[in-house]
Amino acid sequence: MAGHIQDRWYKTETDAAGKTHRAKSDRYGTGMRYRARYVAPDGTERSRSFPDKQKRLAEAWLTQIAADMNRGQYVDPSAGKVTLQQFATQWLASQTTDAATIVAMELRFRLHAFPHIGSRSLSAFQPGHIRSWARALKDSGIASSYQRVIFANVSAVFAAAVDDGIIARNPCRAGSVKAPKLDARKLKPWTHERVLAVRDGFPAQYATTVDVGAGCGLRQGEVFGLAVDEVDFLGGVVHVVRQVKMVGRHLVFAPPKGGKLRDVPLPDSVSCKLAAHITERQPTEVTLPWKTPDGPPVTASLLFYSRERKALNRNYFNMYLWKPALVSAGVIPEREPGERFKQSREHGMHALRHYYASVLLDAGENIKALAEYLGHSDPGFTLRVYTHLMPNSQDRARKAIDAAFGAGAEADGDDGEAAVAA
Numbered sequence: 412m413a414g415h416i417q418d419r420w421y422k423t424e425t426d427a428a429g430k431t432h433r434a435k436s437d438r439y440g441t442g443m444r445y446r447a448r449y450v451a452p453d454g455t456e457r458s459r460s461f462p463d464k465q466k467r468l469a470e471a472w473l474t475q476i477a478a479d480m481n482r483g484q485y486v487d488p489s490a491g492k493v494t495l496q497q498f499a500t501q502w503l504a505s506q507t508t509d510a511a512t513i514v515a516m517e518l519r520f521r522l523h524a525f526p527h528i529g530s531r532s533l534s535a536f537q538p539g540h541i542r543s544w545a546r547a548l549k550d551s552g553i554a555s556s557y558q559r560v561i562f563a564n565v566s567a568v569f570a571a572a573v574d575d576g577i578i579a580r581n582p583c584r585a586g587s588v589k590a591p592k593l594d595a596r597k598l599k600p601w602t603h604e605r606v607l608a609v610r611d612g613f614p615a616q617y618a619t620t621v622d623v624g625a626g627c628g629l630r631q632g633e634v635f636g637l638a639v640d641e642v643d644f645l646g647g648v649v650h651v652v653r654q655v656k657m658v659g660r661h662l663v664f665a666p667p668k669g670g671k672l673r674d675v676p677l678p679d680s681v682s683c684k685l686a687a688h689i690t691e692r693q694p695t696e697v698t699l700p701w702k703t704p705d706g707p708p709v710t711a712s713l714l715f716y717s718r719e720r721k722a723l724n725r726n727y728f729n730m731y732l733w734k735p736a737l738v739s740a741g742v743i744p745e746r747e748p749g750e751r752f753k754q755s756r757e758h759g760m761h762a763l764r765h766y767y768a769s770v771l772l773d774a775g776e777n778i779k780a781l782a783e784y785l786g787h788s789d790p791g792f793t794l795r796v797y798t799h800l801m802p803n804s805q806d807r808a809r810k811a812i813d814a815a816f817g818a819g820a821e822a823d824g825d826d827g828e829a830a831v832a833a
Contacts, residue, residue, distance in 0.1 A: 414447060414448050414449030414450070414473045414476065414477075415447075415448050415449075416445055416446070416447050416448075416466065416469050416470065416473070417445065417446045417447075417448065418444060418445060418466075419436060419438050419442070419443070419444055419445070419446060420435065420436055420438055420439045420440065420444050420463075421433045421434065421435060421436055421439070422434055422435075422436040442460075443460035443461060443462055444461070444462060444463040444465075445460065445461040445462075445465065445466050445469045446458050446459070446460050446461075447459050447460075447461065447469040447470075447472055447473050449473060449476055449477075452480065459472060492532045492533075492534065493532065493533055493577065494529060494530055494531060494532055494533070495524070495525075495528055495529050495530075495531055495532075495533060495536075495565075495568065496520075496525045496529035496530065498533060498568065498571075498572055498577070499520055499524075499525075499529075499565075499568045502568055502571050503516060503517055503520075509656075509665060509702060509703075510658040510663075510702065510703045510704070511656045511657065511658045511663075511665070514658055514659050516564050519560065519561045519564055520564065520565070523548065523551070523553075523561045524544070524561065524564075524565050527544050527547055528540060528541075528544050528565075533569075533572050533577055533578050534577075534578055536569075536578070536582045537582060538582050538585035538587050538588050540582065541582045541583055541585070541588045542587065542588055542589075545558075545562065545588070545589070545590075545591060548561060548562070548591060549591060554756055555591050555592060555593050556593060558591035559590060559591045559593065562583065562590050562591055563590070565583060566581060566583035566584065566590075569581040569582060569583050569584075597799045598765055598796060598797070598799070598800075600762075600765045600766050600768070600769035600800065601762050601763075601765070601766045603766075605740060605742065606621065606625050606763065606766055608739070608740035608741070608742075609621060609736045609737060609739075609740045609742065610622070610736075611739070611740070612735060612736030612737070612738070612739030612740050613732060613736050614732070615691070616688075616691070616692050617715065617728075617732055619684050619685060619687075619688040619714075619715070620634050620715055621763065622680075622681050622684040622685070623637065623649075623681060623685070624760060624763030624764065624767070625763040625766050625767055626678050626680060626681035626684075626767070627649050627675045627676075627677065627678075627681060627767070627784075628675060628763075628764050628767035628768065628784055628785050629649070629651060629675070629764075630654065630667070630668065630761070630764065630786070631725060631728075631759075631760040631761070632654035632655050632656055632665075632668075632725070633651050633653070633654045633667055633786075634715065634760075635654070635655040635713075635715060635722060635723040635725070635728075636653040636654040636655045636664060636711065636713070636722075637649070637651075637653075637713065637714050637715065638653070638694070638711040638712050638713055638714065639689065639694040639712050639713075639714055640712060641653075642677065642685060642714075643677070644677070644682055644685075644686065646677075647676060647677045647678075647679075647682065648674050648675065648676065648677055649674070649675045649676075649677050650672075650674055651667050651672065651673050651674070651675055651786065652666070652667070652672050653665070653666065653667070653711060654666070654667050654668070655699070655722045655723065655725075657724070657725060657726075658703060658704055659704070661700075661704040662699055662721075662722050662724060663699050663700050663701065663702055663703060663704060663706065664699045664700070664701055664702075664709045664711065665701070665702050666702075667786055668786060669786065669788050671786045671788055673783060673784070673786050675784050676784070685714070688714065689714065694712040694713060694714050695712065695713060695716050695720045696710050696711070696712050696713075697710065697711060697712075697713045697716060697720070697721060697722050698710040699722055729759070729760070730752075733759075733760060734752045734755070737752075737755060737758055738752075742755070742758050743755045743758065764785065765797075767784075767785075768781055768785065768793075768796075768797050768800070769797070769800050771784070772797060772800045772801050773800070778790050778793050778794050778797075778801075781793055781797070
């Protein structure tokens, strides 16, 4: 056992003969009797008080402290008094990821975590607190995929607290705590007719954004950031090197998601639409900061831009161009006066990427190539999202046999006719 246990109800006195004996102290019979003390690795003294008749519990506590120190698992009890909100705020300030991601995480914490569990000290968290919060997330009605993102962000904060020696365990990873589950619904891609109907609902100067999204599989920000010199009309390739992102209220240029630059095949049909678009609406030079609002300025000759000849803002685009196009195509109902458009997360511009993937898979493209075109770093992710769209072996077997028997039947029929004629 490390440290020392003080009995505060008694004191040691020395009489006139020089002999020592125990005598009752002024605290006798009141307050905590035992105080267990030890010296922490940083050289400071730590202590904890225990009531009467619990000296063995104090000894066990000191023994556990000593064992944790020997194993390198010691956690300063006072460090865990910081609240989740305080630690998460400090943790966010230390992140080196892109600014837009930090802003998004701060928003998730502020709206969905801090109001429920932000004021609790880190050391006071039990798995039950996380289970209750996870249930509140589920009852809030937000999409299950978004619930998982929020849960993962909070779990990352607890993991950092474990790494810093503030708490011993991450309560989000307890066996009784289950992360939000994704909906079992399978992705249902748009039909070609719906893509055309949505395109027809756009003003002429923006309709080609649909062609690029559905015909090349670019993300919305990548479409907005596409410059004329990144379209190789002769080689039939689109070089995806940039996107337009929002960092708070500011627009910036940034690399594609995950920093994954890529080349995407440019179909002739999309090439013709882009050429016609450039003829009608010349590209314009737009300058934005790189990655962060205070980043170095970068200029690109963009194919798609606003009436003010600025980069497209996704909030404006979605509200005043995309949603009305969905209404005109019958995808969502018209909004009532003074009301918002109906929620349509599954019908966002990302639906064009899903359409693109479904067309390529139906044509026999392999998952690895599709992942490369979509800019996914892990083909396994692409497979999990789109596996149900792939032609299965039974489909291929039926088509192969039908093709073989169909050709044979025609040959047999020709021979039969020749025999009858003879």
